[in-house]
Amino acid sequence: MIEQRIQQHFIDSADLKYQAAQPLSKPIAAGVQAMLACVTSGGKVLACGNGGSAADAQHFAAEFVGRFERERPELGAIALTTDSSIITAIGNDYDFNVIFSKQVRALGLPGDVLLAISTSGNSANVLAAVEAAHQREMTVVALTGKGGGKMGAALRETDVHICVPHDRTARIQEVHLLVLHCLCDGVDSQLLGEQEVPT
Numbered sequence: 001m002i003e004q005r006i007q008q009h010f011i012d013s014a015d016l017k018y019q020a021a022q023p024l025s026k027p028i029a030a031g032v033q034a035m036l037a038c039v040t041s042g043g044k045v046l047a048c049g050n051g052g053s054a055a056d057a058q059h060f061a062a063e064f065v066g067r068f069e070r071e072r073p074e075l076g077a078i079a080l081t082t083d084s085s086i087i088t089a090i091g092n093d094y095d096f097n098v099i100f101s102k103q104v105r106a107l108g109l110p111g112d113v114l115l116a117i118s119t120s121g122n123s124a125n126v127l128a129a130v131e132a133a134h135q136r137e138m139t140v141v142a143l144t145g146k147g148g149g150k151m152g153a154a155l156r157e158t159d160v161h162i163c164v165p166h167d168r169t170a171r172i173q174e175v176h177l178l179v180l181h182c183l184c185d186g187v188d189s190q191l192l193g194e195q196e197v198p199t
């Protein structure tokens with residue numbers, strides 16, 4: 001019955017969020033510190049991912065540049081998923097696997113952060129972006145799942161790995177969105193001070 005199926009999605013999603021809260025709180029806090037250090041020294045966050053994770057990259061950039069829940073000075077973030085001319089030119093002339101890494105090499109500066117989002121950790125273009133970020137002396141904040149895949153293995157000790165403990169793409173994406181909101185809220189609370197939770 002469809003209603004039962006729907007209810008199961010809600011229950012499974014809520015269960016995973018409940019289970020992941022404790023293990024993910026530490027790496028998310030490390031992600032907040034990395035982003036805070038970046039923006040307070042004039043840096044920016046470059047964000048990338050495929051499919052639903054491309055939407056997540058854009059969602060994050062919107063809340064960093066515009067606002068999350070509270071008024072504050074604008075913060076630098078660029079989603080590398082949005083410029084169709086750049087993406088089609090690089091995809092057509094080179095390879096789809098380098099659509100993000102070439103943008104990272106073009107725009108990334110030491111001290112910037114790469115927000116690399118992949119539920120499998122195995123998307124070749126996101127992995128190449130991680131490698132390009134390392135070349136540019138950027139810190140990587142990686143959002144993954146399924147054990148972290150190749151991206152998990154490619155990260156440096158100074159990077160941050162937020163790996164959702166689940167194997168289903170949709171469930172991992174649902175937690176990734178929550179993680180992005182925690183990152184925005186964490187940066188805001190460090191910049192503006194703690195405030196009671198807004199309604």
Ligand SMILES: O=C(CO)[C@@H](O)[C@H](O)[C@H](O)[C@H](O)COP(=O)(O)O
Binds near residue numbers: 050118
């Ligand atoms: O949103 C979904 C599935 O929920 C899909 O669009 C999904 O994002 C795409 O299949 C991606 O290509 C998956 O890539 P990744 O998360 O493994 O890096």
Ligand SMILES: [Zn+2]
Binds near residue numbers: 059063181
């Ligand atoms: Zn949001």
